Amino acid sequence: DIVDIEYFSDMEIVDEVIAEAHSKGVYVIVSNHDFKTTIPMEQIVDRFKSIIFTGADIAKIAMMPEEGSQVVDMMQAAKELQDSGNQTPLIVISMGELGVETRTTGEMYGNTISFATAGIPSAPGQISVDALRSQLTMIHHIIAGK
Template sequence: MINQATVKLRNITLGVGRPKIAVPITGKTADEIGEQAQKIVTVKPDVVEWRIDYFDGVLDAGQLTQTGQQLRQILGDIALLTTFRTKGEGGELELADDGYFKVCETVLQGHFTDALDVERFHDETAVKGLVGVAHEENVVIIMSNHDFDKTPAADEIQSRLTGMVELGADVAKMAVMPHNANDVLTLLTATTKTAASVNQPLITMSMGDLGKVSRIAGETFGSALTFATVGAASAPGQIPLQNLRQELEDLKLN
């Protein structure tokens, strides 16, 4: 079992016990988002990730804020992570840095989210500034990097995760694409070593079918959150929530 710092996210704590489970919302309209949320709350995941890059109104501050506040009401006590995933990291919409940070600032100003995903490889000064604003608003920063083509070397994964913590991330996240079993082992090894050396929780995963084992073994290797599906998936290799809950229970550490 990996010992690491914890982060409070509404009514859950990341970094202790079994990995918490997040479920994505990927609706394109406010109605679709509401319908997905109503379905998801009945199965009570730990976290809902609202993928706002799927939302048709994401670039309209008024629509984004209104829909976010409506979503917050539907979710009740379930923690909300809001994410704009750019096209280059597997998202739905191409957006330059200025637009990306404007959307993130709108999310913070809307006071509906508990956590904000911030991609690591944008302008570093702007990233630091956004982290500062989020912390003033008591919003948790999950800083992320996604490689849909390959699995970097273990030392590179460690370097990226450590760099996120140095930039002020409350939680550092990295997802990679494996091409063989050794790639999955590389991700798990890097996770374990990084978890032993930083003071923030980590979220890591190896994607696709090859990487599914990484989505259920976080308690052993040091990943604090995993992603499941209730309906549409937002990344390759996500496991249905009901199945994932049982698998995490089977692998729990006493």
Template sequence: MAESTSHHELRIGRPGVNGISVGDTSMRIAVPVAAFTKSEIVQQWQAAVDSDADIIEWRVDGLVDPELETLGLTLRDIHRIPVLVTLRTKREGGRFPLREGSGEYRRLLRQAAHWADAVDIEAAIPDAPELIVEARELGSIVVVSQHVFDEAVTADRLRECVKEMAAMGADIVKIAWMVNNDDEATVIEEAQVWANDALPIPTVIVGMGEAGVRTRVGQPGTRNAFTFAHAGTSTAPGQPSVDEVRQSLTV
């Protein structure tokens, strides 16, 4: 497979944070924190820091205690690692019960965009274009995401989805597709190379499931703006550990 030499660097990190560049050929690792209580959040956050995570992905879709809303800002200021806030809906594999017309998703993401270094906005949200503009105006990097579980992946369909999300005003496009075999994983890897050549922004294109692990580690992982890996608590099918990702670079 031909390798891309075109990369598009982007800086993630507000003032006071040890920001990182993504979109070059370095392996950047985002480690999820997906706990429900203050003590569990602090514990998982520390595990991510100890793993030398480049980015903390704070999954807030399981939180119900309003007092926890400021905890991420406090922990970011203590550890100075960039934070990506993700409010994953149930239809895309998370816990947030999206209620059409409630405005709750938009309210919570706008609140996070005031302080987070990056926010994840699902492309399928009805008012996603407006929310993307608002989040960027508040100083946050915007990751526009899509997760596909029940559709066979093809090169044309995957590229179509990526281009549509890029056109929405994303700083980074993230798409995760459930793959069932090596042929489908190859489609993902070829799309990674294509995206680096064809798009003006960094992307994260990965396969979910055991067959998709190879798209997240080693050379394929370096084609993405960052790869997601856990430090003890996985949040997606086929998500490798931080150690597995780092070991894949030495093979």
């Protein structure tokens, strides 16, 4: 139903995968992962724009923050894109313990999808499905004023 391809693969291959997937009615996530650091907010916005330009159905950036301000940069980049009228769904993940809030509160700033684990985490900071569901339920009740 959906394919995920790393943005920094050979661009010719990225273009081919997107075209082939779309010809078969398959959605494409074009993603960028950095397990070491987080780039500045302006670069995150520019990178998202470049990913969106590929024709991705969903654009994803997952980075490892070294400090809390980098988590804020990730959220602000998504919010800036959302406020500018971007129509491409975004996935914005700050990995590790510092970035857990991007998995739980992400929809407030334009995040389309979150990731949780049903067993062994596939990325640093991934929480269990039950924990994510519980936190989202609580947040939704707060937002709804209940």
